[in-house]
Amino acid sequence: MDTTPGRDTLMGYFERALVLAVLIGAITGLGGAVVVMRGRVFFAQALTHATFPGAVVAATLGVNILLGAGVSGIALVGLMLLLERRREISRNVSAGLVLTSGFALGIALQSLNPQIPVRPESVLLGSLFFAPPASLPIAAGALAVVVTILVIARRPLLFSTFDVAGFRAAGGREAIIETAVLTVVVLASVVAIPAAGAILTIALLAGPATAARLLTRTWGAMIILAPTLSIAAAVIGTILSRSLGVSAGGAIALLAGCEFLLALGVARLLHRRSAAEPKSRRTIISSVYAR
Numbered sequence: 001m002d003t004t005p006g007r008d009t010l011m012g013y014f015e016r017a018l019v020l021a022v023l024i025g026a027i028t029g030l031g032g033a034v035v036v037m038r039g040r041v042f043f044a045q046a047l048t049h050a051t052f053p054g055a056v057v058a059a060t061l062g063v064n065i066l067l068g069a070g071v072s073g074i075a076l077v078g079l080m081l082l083l084e085r086r087r088e089i090s091r092n093v094s095a096g097l098v099l100t101s102g103f104a105l106g107i108a109l110q111s112l113n114p115q116i117p118v119r120p121e122s123v124l125l126g127s128l129f130f131a132p133p134a135s136l137p138i139a140a141g142a143l144a145v146v147v148t149i150l151v152i153a154r155r156p157l158l159f160s161t162f163d164v165a166g167f168r169a170a171g172g173r174e175a176i177i178e179t180a181v182l183t184v185v186v187l188a189s190v191v192a193i194p195a196a197g198a199i200l201t202i203a204l205l206a207g208p209a210t211a212a213r214l215l216t217r218t219w220g221a222m223i224i225l226a227p228t229l230s231i232a233a234a235v236i237g238t239i240l241s242r243s244l245g246v247s248a249g250g251a252i253a254l255l256a257g258c259e260f261l262l263a264l265g266v267a268r269l270l271h272r273r274s275a276a277e278p279k280s281r282r283t284i285i286s287s288v289y290a291r
Helices: 004-038 041-061 065-084 091-112 120-125 135-152 154-162 164-169 174-191 193-215 219-244 248-290
Strands: none
Touching (some): 004 135, 004 154, 004 193, 004 219, 041 065, 041 174, 065 091, 065 135, 065 193, 120 193, 135 154, 154 164, 154 174, 174 193, 193 248, 219 248
C-alpha cells in the first residue's frame, strides 16, 4: 500500500533536519572560531555539560529544551563570573567546578524524573531528526545574534584577543568583550544540542574551527572557513545518519574530528614545503655563484 502522506512527513522531517544542520553548522563555526582564538575550549566544553540540567528541567515541564538549556547555561556562567572576581580562584578552576557540577546536577535531576518525556540520550548525544519544530526559529535567531555581535565587536574583539595589555592601555573595557564572547559561546553551545548533544557539541565547536585556524593566516579567512567546515560536517553527518542508520550526533562529531585531522596533515605538508623551498633556492643560488 502506498503511504504518500507518511513519505511526505518523513521528507518533511529530513528537510527540517538539513536546514537545522545548516543553521547549527553556521553558528558553531562562528562560535568555534571565537572559542579557539580566545583559548576558551575548556570553558566551552564545561559549558556544554552545564546546559544539561536546564534541558532536563525543560523536558520535564514540557518546554523547549533549547530554552531550558540556555537559561541553565546563562545562570551557571553568571555564577562562574562571580567566582572569577576572587583573585584566589582562577578562570579554569571556576569553569571546571561550576559548569561540570552543573552536568552532575542534570544527572541527578534526570534520575529523579525517570518518566521524563525526552530521553536523556537525545540531550547528551543529539537527536537531530526529532528536534522540535521550534528549534528552527531559535537557531535562526541565535545565529542572527552571533553575527551581529561579531560584526559590531570585531575590532575590539581582535584587539583584546591578540594584545590584551595594549587593549587595556588604550582604555578598552575587557568585561564588555568577555560578555560578548560568553554570549556567543552560550548560544553556540545551546543551539548545537539537537545535532551533537551536550557531550559531543565540543567536537563541532572545536574541530572545524581548529582546522580553519591551521589552514588560514587571517581572521577574515578563518571566520569564513570555520562555518563552512562546520556546516559540511553537520549536513554530511545528517545524510550519513539517515542512510546508514547511525547516530546523527556521533556522525557529525566524527566528521568534525576528521576535518581537524585532515587539516593537521595538510598544514604539516605545507609547512614542510615552505621550509624546504628556501633551502632549494639557496642551493640553486650557491651553484650559480660557484660557476
